[in-house]
Amino acid sequence: MDFGALLQNSLAAALGPDAIVYALAAIGLNVHFGYTGLLNFGQAGFMAVAAYGLAASIATWGLPFWLGILIGLAAALLLAVLLGVPTLRLRADYLAIATIASSEILRLVFGSVTLVDWFGGSNGRQGFAGDFYDLNPYNGRLDFGLFSFSRNDAWVFTVGWVLVALSCLVVWALMRSPWGRLLKSIREDEEAVRSLGKNVFAYKMQALILGGMFGAIAGFMLALKQASVIPTDYATDITFFCYTALLIGGAGRVLGPVIGAIIFWFLLSFLGGFFTRAAAADIIPSVIMTDTQASLVRFILVGLGLMLLMIYRPQGIFGDRREIAIDGR
Amino acid sequence: MRLRFLALMALAMGASFLVAGGAAAAQDDPTPSPSANAAADDGPSIAVVLVDRRGITSAEKGKPIPGVSVAVTSDTGDPVGEGVTDAEGRAAVGLPGSGTYTVEVDPETLPDGTELSGTGGTKRTVNVFLDGETRIQFPIGDAPKAGPAFGERLTNGTVSGIKFGLIVALAALGLSMIFGTTGLTNFSHGELITFGGLVTYGFNRGLGLPVLVAGLCAVVVSGAFGWAQDRVLWRPLRRRGTGLIAMMIVSIGLALLLRNIYQYVFGGSTKSLSQYVDQERRSYGPINLADKEIGIIVIALLAITVVCVALATTRLGKATRAVSDNPALASSSGLRVDGVISAVWIVGTALTGLAGALLAVNQQVEYQMGFKMLLLVFAAVTLGGLGTIWGALAGSMVVGIMVEVSPVLGVPSELKYVGALVVLILVLLIRPQGILGRRERIG
Numbered sequence: 001m002d003f004g005a006l007l008q009n010s011l012a013a014a015l016g017p018d019a020i021v022y023a024l025a026a027i028g029l030n031v032h033f034g035y036t037g038l039l040n041f042g043q044a045g046f047m048a049v050a051a052y053g054l055a056a057s058i059a060t061w062g063l064p065f066w067l068g069i070l071i072g073l074a075a076a077l078l079l080a081v082l083l084g085v086p087t088l089r090l091r092a093d094y095l096a097i098a099t100i101a102s103s104e105i106l107r108l109v110f111g112s113v114t115l116v117d118w119f120g121g122s123n124g125r126q127g128f129a130g131d132f133y134d135l136n137p138y139n140g141r142l143d144f145g146l147f148s149f150s151r152n153d154a155w156v157f158t159v160g161w162v163l164v165a166l167s168c169l170v171v172w173a174l175m176r177s178p179w180g181r182l183l184k185s186i187r188e189d190e191e192a193v194r195s196l197g198k199n200v201f202a203y204k205m206q207a208l209i210l211g212g213m214f215g216a217i218a219g220f221m222l223a224l225k226q227a228s229v230i231p232t233d234y235a236t237d238i239t240f241f242c243y244t245a246l247l248i249g250g251a252g253r254v255l256g257p258v259i260g261a262i263i264f265w266f267l268l269s270f271l272g273g274f275f276t277r278a279a280a281a282d283i284i285p286s287v288i289m290t291d292t293q294a295s296l297v298r299f300i301l302v303g304l305g306l307m308l309l310m311i312y313r314p315q316g317i318f319g320d321r322r323e324i325a326i327d328g329r
Numbered sequence: 330m331r332l333r334f335l336a337l338m339a340l341a342m343g344a345s346f347l348v349a350g351g352a353a354a355a356q357d358d359p360t361p362s363p364s365a366n367a368a369a370d371d372g373p374s375i376a377v378v379l380v381d382r383r384g385i386t387s388a389e390k391g392k393p394i395p396g397v398s399v400a401v402t403s404d405t406g407d408p409v410g411e412g413v414t415d416a417e418g419r420a421a422v423g424l425p426g427s428g429t430y431t432v433e434v435d436p437e438t439l440p441d442g443t444e445l446s447g448t449g450g451t452k453r454t455v456n457v458f459l460d461g462e463t464r465i466q467f468p469i470g471d472a473p474k475a476g477p478a479f480g481e482r483l484t485n486g487t488v489s490g491i492k493f494g495l496i497v498a499l500a501a502l503g504l505s506m507i508f509g510t511t512g513l514t515n516f517s518h519g520e521l522i523t524f525g526g527l528v529t530y531g532f533n534r535g536l537g538l539p540v541l542v543a544g545l546c547a548v549v550v551s552g553a554f555g556w557a558q559d560r561v562l563w564r565p566l567r568r569r570g571t572g573l574i575a576m577m578i579v580s581i582g583l584a585l586l587l588r589n590i591y592q593y594v595f596g597g598s599t600k601s602l603s604q605y606v607d608q609e610r611r612s613y614g615p616i617n618l619a620d621k622e623i624g625i626i627v628i629a630l631l632a633i634t635v636v637c638v639a640l641a642t643t644r645l646g647k648a649t650r651a652v653s654d655n656p657a658l659a660s661s662s663g664l665r666v667d668g669v670i671s672a673v674w675i676v677g678t679a680l681t682g683l684a685g686a687l688l689a690v691n692q693q694v695e696y697q698m699g700f701k702m703l704l705l706v707f708a709a710v711t712l713g714g715l716g717t718i719w720g721a722l723a724g725s726m727v728v729g730i731m732v733e734v735s736p737v738l739g740v741p742s743e744l745k746y747v748g749a750l751v752v753l754i755l756v757l758l759i760r761p762q763g764i765l766g767r768r769e770r771i772g
Contacts, residue, residue, distance in 0.1 A: 039574060086758035092574055093514040097707050098757055101750040104704055114741040240581050247578075296593045303586030310578045311566065325574065 006273045012147035013269035014262045017225040020160030021218050022264060025238070026246040026257030027167045028214030033243075034251030035175060036207040037187035037325030039092045041239055042083070042099030045106045046215030048234035049075040051223035052110050052119055058128035060118050065131035069220065076216035079106075080209040088204045092325075100236055111231030124230035132224050156225045163221070164258055167214055172254045174210075183207050184252075187325045244306045250319030259317065267305075271298040373427055375401055375455060376462045377434070379418040381443065381469050393418025394443065394469070398435040404428060413438075427457050434467055445469060479737070481615065486737040487730060488616050494709075494729020495629035496691065498722050499684035500702065501709040502636060503677035505721040508710070509653035510673045513563065514577045517584035518706060520591070521678050522699030525551050525685025527595055530694045533602050540604045544686035551682020552675045559674035564667065584700070591696035599695040625687045632683055633722065636676065640718060649673055705732065705746060708753035714763030723764055728752075 013019065025043050032040040053072035057063040063071070083102055087095040110119045119125060133152055142154030149157050174180045182203055185193050194200050223229045241264070242257075249260025272295060278284045279294035289297070315321040377399045380391035394414060401409045401422045409430060412420035424430065434451045445451060445467050457463050477485075504518045525547045532543035562583070566576055608619035640646035651659040652669045660666045688698055709728040713720025728749045736742040756763060 039577070083754075086754060086761075090757065090761050093577060094711075094757055094761065096514065096577065097704075097711060098754050101704050101708065101753050105747050105750045108744055108747050112741060112743050114744065237585070240585060243578065243581070292597075293593050296589050299589040300586055300593065303582045303584070303589060306582030306585065307579050308582075310575050310582060311569075311571070314575055 002277075006270065006277065008147050009273055010266050010270040012149070014266035015157070016149070016265070017153060017156045017160060017221070019261045019265040020157070020164060021222045021225065022242055022245050023164050023258045023261035024160075024167060024218035024221060025215055025242040026249070026261055027164070027171060028211035028218065029239075029242055029246050030251055030253075030257045031171060031183075031207055031211035031214065033325065034246065034253070034256065034319075035180065035187060036183045036204060036211075037092070038088075038204060038208060038211075039096040040099050040208070040211065041096045041236070042101075042103035043211075043215045043218075043239040043242055044234045044236055045099065045103030046076045046079060046212045047219030047222060047238070048103065048106045048110060048231075049079050050216030050219035051229045051234070052125070054220055055125040055128045055223055055229040056118055058131070059120075059125045068128070072220060073213060073216050076212045076219075077209055080212040081205070084205045084208045088201055088208065100239070103234070103236055103239065107231050107234050110229075110234070120229075122231060124228055126228045129224050129227035133227075153225075156221070160221055160225075163217055167217070168254050168258060175254070179203075179206075184323075187252075187323075240306070241302065244302060244309070247306070247309050247314065247316050250316030252320070252323045253316075253318040256316060256318050263317075268298050268302070271301055373424045373457050374421050374462050375424060375430060375432060375457065376419055376421045376464050377412070377414065377432060378464060378466050379414050379420075379434070379469065380466070391469075394440060396438060396440075398438045400433050400435065402431045402433070404430065421462065424457060430455050430457060432465055443469060482737045483734065484615050485617060486734040488618065489622070490730030490733030491726065492622055492626050492629075492691070492729070493733055494726040495626060495633070496684050496687050497702065497705055497709050497729050498633060498725035499629055499680045499687070500699075500706045501713075501721040501725045502633065502718065503679075503681035503684070504706055505710050505713075505715070505718060506649070506653075506673050506677045506680075508715060509717075510649060510656075510670050511563065511567070512573050513580065514573070516577060516580045516703070517587060518681065519699035519701070519703030520584050520587040521551065521555070521681040522685040522688065522702055522706075523588070523591055523696060524554060524678075524699070525682030526689035526694045526698050527591060527685075527696070528682070529686040529689045530595075530600065530602060533604075534600070540602050540690060543602075544683070544690070547686045548679050548683045551685070552679035554682075555674040555678025556671060558678070559671055563674070564670070567670075588696065588700055595694075595696050597696065599693045601693045602689060605690055621690055625691055628683070629687060632680060636680065637718065637722075645669070645672055704753075705749055708749045710763075711753055712756050712763055717763070720763050 025047060028046065029040060029043055032038040050072035053075040054068040057068035057071045058065060079102070083095075083099055087098045109115065110124075111122050112119075113121050115121075133155065136151065136155040138151050138154045138158075140151060142149045142151075142157065175183070182193065182198060186200055186203060186207075190200055193203075219234075222233060242261075245260040245264040246257045247260070248263050249256035249258065275284070275289070275294040275297045276291065279286065279289045279291050284294075309316070314324050379394040379397055381394055393416065395416050395418060397414045397418075397420070398411060399414065399420045399422065400411045401424070403409050409424060410422040412422045414420040432453045432455055434445065436445070436451050439445075451467075453465055453467070455463060455465060500518065500522050503521070504515060507513060507515055507518075528547040528550050529540070529543045532538045532546045533540050536543075538546065562579075563576070566579065571579075605621040608621050610617040610619045610622075640649060648659070648664050648669045649672070651662070651664060652666055652673075656666055659669075685699060688702070692698075705728055706725075709724035710721050711724070712727060713722065713724030731749050731752065732745050735745050735748045740748060
């Protein structure tokens with residue numbers, strides 16, 4: 001087995017477009033869960049409304065690119081308000097159930113045959129990323145020695161990491177402000193904050209919107225990196241993978257979700273490549289593992305990893321165990 | 330160690346599923362017939378199939394029509410190839426590559442008295458993406474009959490809604506009991522439903538047991554699975570004092586783990602049990618029901634009644650309700666809380682496994698069957714009020730009937746689950762404690 005190529009592929013995945021999407025979505029979840037203690041299980045929904053807002057604006061209604069971005073952000077904002085109003089006053093698990101339900105509703109609606117003229121049904125929408133790639137300043141592949149990106153990936157790579165850096169900066173600045181300290185105190189003890197005369201509901205709503213915006217940016221990147229939107233890309237699993245990435249890095253830390261996404265994609269790509277090659281080369285006999293099964297092992301391990309992480313090290317690499325909102329009420 | 334043992338067991342059982350499934354598939358496939366005008370084997374090709382289906386039911390095979398000319402043109406209008414249907418009514422035309430093609434049947438060459446019945450006449454536009462054969466059927470059959478009247482569709486929708494609601498209720502009862510006693514919002518509950526369905530399939534197709542026996546075995550194995558899960562995973566977590574949100578996230582990890590193991594073992598395809606697959610519906614006055622549907626309704630009602638009566642009258646049932654009301658007080662009153670929780674896990678997962686077995690009989694078996702129901706079960710439980718038994722039942726019936734009746738009322742059928750989920754969010758807005766819940770539980 002060629003471990004050199006395997007490591008190169010995994011490194012490329014760890015820094016590539018997928019990791020960027022997950023890092024952005026996990027930054028949003030970090031604002032929700034890590035800083036405010038809100039259990040948003042519907043980040044896929046925020047990504048979906050933004051991505052479909054962008055794609056349908058351009059591909060269906062022929063609007064300009066930047067208006068599409070604005071529509072996507074507005075859709076995510078609307079979703080946050082719609083979800084927040086009924087659930088933010090209730091216990092954590094209600095928000096979890098409502099958000100996961102809403103992301104499923106959105107996925108079903110975007111994929112439905114009835115709205116095929118708008119959203120393209122199960123084939124989704126293509127042909128909206130032209131304006132984005134026209135801005136590409138690169139002329140050829142971007143080479144890092146160990147690995148290289150194609151011209152389009154290089155552009156996504158550049159824009160993506162700039163956005164990740166800006167998002168981290170925003171989160172860092174906000175969380176050291178009085179507003180951010182208030183969010184953390186809501187996570188620690190909501191009643192205490194309320195007794196100080198603060199409007200907890202309003203602050204939670206602002207946090208939900210802010211995190212939803214990062215989810216929207218992640219949705220844009222996901223749509224633009226593959227120049228298409230497909231309903232299955234916004235299934236609930238992506239939310240949970242982002243949670244896994246966040247928990248690896250450490251919730252409640254500015255760089256936690258970014259490091260987490262890099263490690264998550266490195267491991268996912270490494271394990272996927274390892275088992276696929278092992279099964280193809282018959283190192284693992286095909287009675288036990290066929291090629292299709294080999295691609296599933298990594299997801300089995302993600303599930304196991306998420307369980308073990310939550311049980312033994314909920315603070316991840318950088319976090320502080322006392323700061324994680326996992327005790328419930 | 331226990332986990333590893335369980336995983337090995339699951340793998341061994343799965344291997345038997347796969348063998349059985351493969352054998353079944355091999356029998357079903359008809360041997361491919363050598364075509365007279367076979368196209369190139371490798372590249373893309375279009376195969377037109379003409380079958381006369383007039384005057385027969387959907388289960389029977391139609392009569393193939395030979396000797397009909399078929400022409401294929403590219404999207405620029407250039408002719409690509411022609412073919413004539415063979416004794417199987419099949420004509421294949423090789424293509425230069427993927428793209429958009431127009432297929433036209435020459436109506437002159439159709440036998441006398443035969444006409445194409447589908448919309449679109451004699452032409453079809455086809456997008457060919459993949460290598461290999463793209464099949465196109467030109468239907469020849471009776472004009473589609475007008476559907477049954479609205480009233481009949483409404484009653485039939487309601488009855489199948491009741492049936493579906495009862496299946497949801499079994500799962501919701503399991504979820505609600507476990508939530509009530511342990512406070513765990515179990516996101517891996519859908520995988521427990523799937524477990525029941527897959528084990529039924531394994532006993533039925535793998536070991537050749539009748540579906541009824543296989544279903545019974547599945548209920549027992551599900552109960553054992555629940556007991557083991559509590560022992561290996563949840564009880565140690567409770568002992569450690571793990572928070573409820575942490576446990577919820579652990580259950581998400583477990584759901585991912587189980588679902589991918591199911592797909593690993595069972596494969597991604599949809600398979601059916603050996604019995605009760607295609608049953609004709611009989612007419613009972615205004616409603617039409619297949620025998621298996623009556624069976625599902627009776628079995629589900631029986632199970633629910635037994636559990637409810639047991640919860641209301643037996644010692645264990647009272648202990649369960651006591652623990653669910655106040656675990657600390659129940660413990661200091663001398664109840665063995667851990668024992669009660671163990672029993673609740675066994676009964677809860679057995680009920681959920683039964684839901685999976687009934688679902689497998691009602692539709693088919695696949696590795697996501699329970700996952701697709703999970704949010705409906707949550708909707709049912711939230712609608713009725715988290716942690717209340719009667720609420721879970723009432724909520725399930727509402728959800729089941731809504732899902733099955735909404736297509737009758739004009740909701741597109743691919744969106745029929747959406748209605749129930751929207752109701753879930755609306756309930757949280759208007760009456761968060763649910764129909765029968767108590768305000769203090771919502772926090």
